[in-house]
Amino acid sequence: MKRLPKWWPTALFFAVLLSMPLWITDGYVLQLVFRVVIFAVLGMAWNIVGGYAGQLSLGHVAYFGIGAYAMTLSTERIGWNPWLGVLLGAVVAILAALLIGSVTFRLRGPYFALATIAAAEIIRVLVQNQDQLTHGAVGTNAPLLFEAPNLDQKFFWGAVPLLGAVFALSTWIHNSRFGYRLRAIRENENTAMAVGVNPAREKLLSLLPSAVFTALAGSMYASYFSFVGPDTVLTIEISVQAALIAMLGGAATIWGPILGSIVLTLTSEIFKTYFEHTHLVVYGALLIVVVIFLPGGVISLFEGRKRLRRETGPIGSVQG
Amino acid sequence: MHFVQAFLNGLLVGGVYALIASGMALIFGVMRLVNFAHGAFLMLGTYLSYYGWVLLGLNPYIFFPIWGVVLFLFAVGVYRLLVRRVMGANDFLQILLTEGISLALVGLAQLVFGADYRQINLPIANRITGFGSLHFSVGYILSFAVSCLLVIALTQFLARTEMGRAIRAVAQNRSVAPLMGIRVERVSAITFGLGIACAGVAGALLLPIFWTNPTVGAPYTLKSFVIVVLGGMGSVQGAALGGLLLGVAEQFTAYTWADRYAEVVNFVIFLLVLLFRPQGLFGGKA
Numbered sequence: 177m178k179r180l181p182k183w184w185p186t187a188l189f190f191a192v193l194l195s196m197p198l199w200i201t202d203g204y205v206l207q208l209v210f211r212v213v214i215f216a217v218l219g220m221a222w223n224i225v226g227g228y229a230g231q232l233s234l235g236h237v238a239y240f241g242i243g244a245y246a247m248t249l250s251t252e253r254i255g256w257n258p259w260l261g262v263l264l265g266a267v268v269a270i271l272a273a274l275l276i277g278s279v280t281f282r283l284r285g286p287y288f289a290l291a292t293i294a295a296a297e298i299i300r301v302l303v304q305n306q307d308q309l310t311h312g313a314v315g316t317n318a319p320l321l322f323e324a325p326n327l328d329q330k331f332f333w334g335a336v337p338l339l340g341a342v343f344a345l346s347t348w349i350h351n352s353r354f355g356y357r358l359r360a361i362r363e364n365e366n367t368a369m370a371v372g373v374n375p376a377r378e379k380l381l382s383l384l385p386s387a388v389f390t391a392l393a394g395s396m397y398a399s400y401f402s403f404v405g406p407d408t409v410l411t412i413e414i415s416v417q418a419a420l421i422a423m424l425g426g427a428a429t430i431w432g433p434i435l436g437s438i439v440l441t442l443t444s445e446i447f448k449t450y451f452e453h454t455h456l457v458v459y460g461a462l463l464i465v466v467v468i469f470l471p472g473g474v475i476s477l478f479e480g481r482k483r484l485r486r487e488t489g490p491i492g493s494v495q496g
Numbered sequence: 497m498h499f500v501q502a503f504l505n506g507l508l509v510g511g512v513y514a515l516i517a518s519g520m521a522l523i524f525g526v527m528r529l530v531n532f533a534h535g536a537f538l539m540l541g542t543y544l545s546y547y548g549w550v551l552l553g554l555n556p557y558i559f560f561p562i563w564g565v566v567l568f569l570f571a572v573g574v575y576r577l578l579v580r581r582v583m584g585a586n587d588f589l590q591i592l593l594t595e596g597i598s599l600a601l602v603g604l605a606q607l608v609f610g611a612d613y614r615q616i617n618l619p620i621a622n623r624i625t626g627f628g629s630l631h632f633s634v635g636y637i638l639s640f641a642v643s644c645l646l647v648i649a650l651t652q653f654l655a656r657t658e659m660g661r662a663i664r665a666v667a668q669n670r671s672v673a674p675l676m677g678i679r680v681e682r683v684s685a686i687t688f689g690l691g692i693a694c695a696g697v698a699g700a701l702l703l704p705i706f707w708t709n710p711t712v713g714a715p716y717t718l719k720s721f722v723i724v725v726l727g728g729m730g731s732v733q734g735a736a737l738g739g740l741l742l743g744v745a746e747q748f749t750a751y752t753w754a755d756r757y758a759e760v761v762n763f764v765i766f767l768l769v770l771l772f773r774p775q776g777l778f779g780g781k782a
Contacts (some may be wrong), residue, residue: 279767283770412714457600460599461600462596464597467596
């Protein structure tokens with residue numbers, strides 16, 4: 177037992193995931209798994225800032241939208257290859273994160289959450305009103321990152337490495353000094369400062385990779401559904417979804433966002449088959465249930481309670 | 497003259513903003529709770545007012561107190577059932593909980609009322625009156641007047657009644673208040689109910705001059721935050737002034753620049769105030 181390497185569940189998970197397009201023949205099921213993967217990426221990216229550093233960002237949709245729009249507009253307006261556009265999205269997301277982060281991280285608690293919403297809303301309104309450049313509120317077609325045939329399979333195989341990359345980053349953060357510094361900030365910013373952590377710097381550092389992966393997920397999402405519009409890739413619902421996925425699975429854990437994405441996607445899909453407009457009720461109900469009954473997330477059901485206290489509990493219990 | 501018209505239009509809208517934001521300021525000041533569900537409760541107010549008029553013929557300008565009471569009771573229920581459980585927790589969980597309540601209410605409204613836009617046709621609200629070259633819709637004037645009266649009533653209630661004193665005591669110090677014989681739980685429930693009733697009544701008053709759908713409340717949640725920050729977090733009078741100010745700022749932006757950038761101006765003001773004058777524009781305690 178002890179000889180089995182520690183990473184075997186991870187290897188098994190990704191092997192199964194990668195093989196899925198080979199044995200899943202139903203296009204609908206594959207689309208569902210694709211969405212689980214993309215939203216897991218989103219949740220993991222959010223988890224770096226929201227989980228480890230404990231900063232409740234409700235403006236992550238800004239980076240999601242930047243990724244989607246940068247890819248679309250650079251392809252459409254300058255004639256770039258869409259993959260170059262994806263790269264551009266990541267670069268713009270870093271610049272936006274530097275700007276937004278340096279302003280919003282000066283604030284704490286609810287003020288920070290509100291400021292991130294405000295920043296994302298400013299971007300949404302600007303995009304919505306620059307009709308000449310962005311097609312305004314109507315939105316436009318996003319370019320395809322892959323060529324037919326077998327689009328579903330190709331997109332899926334494009335998304336899994338993205339999940340792998342953010343998974344590797346999360347694993348590193350989870351075990352690194354950087355991760356401990358972030359958790360120190362989450363527990364108590366003043367105490368963290370007293371032991372030599374520079375919160376402004378660490379928080380900004382945590383936002384950069386978070387923004388990049390959010391932007392990449394945004395590009396991939398927009399290309400898959402071949403559409404960008406302020407109501408789809410710049411709506412505050414995406415920000416809430418990112419937070420919900422991480423919290424639902426278990427904030428500041430490696431597997432939490434993946435679990436959260438599976439639970440959220442499946443629950444809302446099941447309800448969707450019965451009623452037309454249910455996803456909001458489902459999101460709302462899940463948020464309420466998680467906050468009140470399961471602040472450690474679904475993952476805490478699998479782990480010992482003591483371990484949970486140490487690893488994830490403090491988000492709910494300690495005043496920052 | 498356009499300038500004067502824009503200013504007065506801003507004041508009229510701002511009066512309703514003042515009522516909405518007073519409710520949020522009350523909840524924040526007393527309970528230290530940032531209520532992300534504020535706009536969702538406002539939305540419920542618009543639907544009460546809508547069905548009251550369509551099904552029962554109840555004019556919202558006369559029967560708004562009933563809708564206020566209904567929302568007060570509903571909010572007390574929500575407090576007892578859900579909000580109470582996060583009162584000791586940090587703002588991270590509080591925000592997620594109220595956001596969850598908001599999503600659930602909006603989602604339920606979509607299920608029950610449908611996603612369509614709805615409007616009522618109240619003859620008095622559509623009339624236009626004017627002085628010289630200035631023109632006003634009577635609906636705006638009525639909504640403004642009722643909102644102002646209610647904000648004044650709220651401040652008087654807080655200043656003069658025994659319950660108001662208890663609420664202010666809890667706002668000052670949550671842990672000492674019970675030593676003075678104040679039932680903090682009860683005061684919190686009543687505060688939450690009152691704050692929500694403000695939002696709901698404002699919704700009922702907005703319906704005759706606006707329209708409604710399940711997502712109509714979202715911008716008002718954000719506007720209330722902007723106003724509450726402008727007025728100094730937790731100050732009801734500050735929020736009332738902030739509401740008027742935001743209404744005027746929006747109208748000026750619409751006149752001098754473009755209608756659609758009014759929202760951006762809100763958020764820019766918001767960020768600037770948060771960064772450079774976090775105690776609010778009207779001073780007071782930080």
